Amino acid sequence: MITNLDQIVERVKGTPNKRLAVAVAEDPHTIEAVGRAVKENLVHATLTGDEKAIKKVAAEAKVDVKLFEILHEPDKGKALMLAIGLVREKKADFLMKGLLDSSLYIRGIIDKEKGLLPPGKLLSHVSVIQVPAWKKLIVCGDVAVIPAPDLEAKIAILNYAIGVA
Template sequence: MEPIRTLDGLVELVKGRKTMTLAVANGQDPHTIEAVYRGVKEGLVKAKMVGDRERIEELSREKGVDASVFEIIDVKEPNEAGRIARDLVREGEAQVLMKGLISTDVYMRLILDKEKGLLPKGRILSHIAVMETPSYPKLLFVSDVAVIPKPDLKQKIAITNYAIEVAHKFGIENPKVAILAATEKVSDKMEATIDAAIIAKMAERKQIKGAIVDGPLALDVAVSREACEIKSLKS
């Protein structure tokens, strides 16, 4: 598999695979409706919109969206809509859960519920953003910028492994991983630099596999050869 270097390339890859079903938790949000409609029309997903049917259909008309492409499950109460959407994934009727117009706190509690949630036992819930920018020649994977505000070392190791796994799914056999901190120097006064050095050493000793890992690194040297040269840094 050739590495995917653009988001358009990702779309083309998904089009060639089995179509998954998306369950949207409280889908009466115009931006959500537009995004899901585009995914359905491009053949990327099938969609189950859980929420207020009347409101979903009204917003769809306002946006010029044909709501008949969705399966709408009429649920008036937002939290209940979230629960039903989650259960669709638990029961195998959908493969992907998407957040609609529902409180983030409620949404996360539904996912993390110990009895009925979606997180496998012993795993850590994380977040990965995949970004494409004209000023950089390839995709950037950034994690975690949404779920764990201050990860400890164990969580950082899990985040690193998740990011490597996602990069492999994009056809990147040996991704370069920068463990970020405010400085490239290890300091006992900055826990982030110590954690980064530990993770880099773990990768060197094959405790973390499938990637080239270095850290601590500031963001500028992680993405810019010129910044490395200015700082006389070899990575």
Template sequence: MIKKLDEMEKHLKLGERAILSVAAAHNEEVLISIKEAVNRGVIQPILVGNIDKIKSISKSINLDLENIELIQEDDIVKCAEIAVRLVHDNKADFIMKGLLDTSILLKAVLNKEYGLKKEGLLSHVMIHEVESYHKLLLISDGGMNISPNYEQKEGIIKNAILAAKSLGIEEIKVACIAAVEKINPKMQATIDAHKLQEACENGLFGKNVIVEGPLAFDLAVSSHASEVKGLKSIVSGDVDIIITPTIEVGNALGKSLTYMTKSKSAGVIMGASVPIVLTSRADSSESKLYSIIYGALISKNI
């Protein structure tokens, strides 16, 4: 079981680089993370974008392009299409967003002719390494689905479970969080969380998965908090996945961990046939690198 982000790299097969297609790759921050992933032997990139800009940036950051395929395209919409088609045609293992809007890339991913969409929905999964927690913590969904209904939450859990399996977790523990741990008819999050727990008990999420809810966040991450409140819980203090009721909760929780606890993190979009690396301009180069490595790890395990 992988408990630290640095351990992910060791679980990729030595000498077997994942092929990463990058849409609109003419961006310094993206190319810096690409350079580090290449130097570590994690990926073999295909860079789609303005070749002159890619070469200029690569020269300034000492990225060797000799063995890297470059595809010329100035139009960012076409950049997205080409990058997605590379995956669709089995010429790349996963995809990364470069200097283009997320909506443009996702529109290509959802294209009915050459896209990468499977049944279900797309959702964002962040993985955090927090110094005060004994293993990696996954949070979903703080980046895609604004106010998911019950059915969408089922999809979010399924995607997060798939992302967690790549970490070698034998028994995946999921907490559906809310403000309180009791069902309240006026709080939809508590109703959905309880239904999700029942669905898990009825086998919806497969073997070796435990879903509990509703749980307040402190009860999810602290067994001591559960003991104090007299709550019997299997996942409390040992949770792997936090499912948030809305995007605001997921977004705030993830950024709180990043900025207030200085946690290391990585993020991917799940729900397509391959993981999609979608980093923010504010993300550190370390976070971008970990996201690429996590995407490579997932792509080799799905």
């Protein structure tokens, strides 16, 4: 049984690297986290956004930009759709939000023509939380995406959480 986040990281280290697409990667926390994941050989990363801003933020965070592929697109909406396109085209395995408004990010994901949400599926999220005083991980399903889920939505949320657990 996995009881902490470090165990998840160790398990991932034994698998082939996944490809990460970061939408609007002009944020120091994003750059630091992705840089660490690349250095730990967990992912290959492609960053979208304003290349000059990404390089400036990376330099300030002391992260080597040679760790990433950078696709220059200064317009945030277009940079998001560029990252989403990488996932749709199977050039990336998953998407990460950088420095852009959450509503824009979600709109891009649920876009019926160019987004990632399959028809008939529900947009939700699952969080895995480690609390030092607790002996195991906590898996939370949809704490904010669907404010008043009906029974069908609750079943989908539960199934997503079970899949992660």
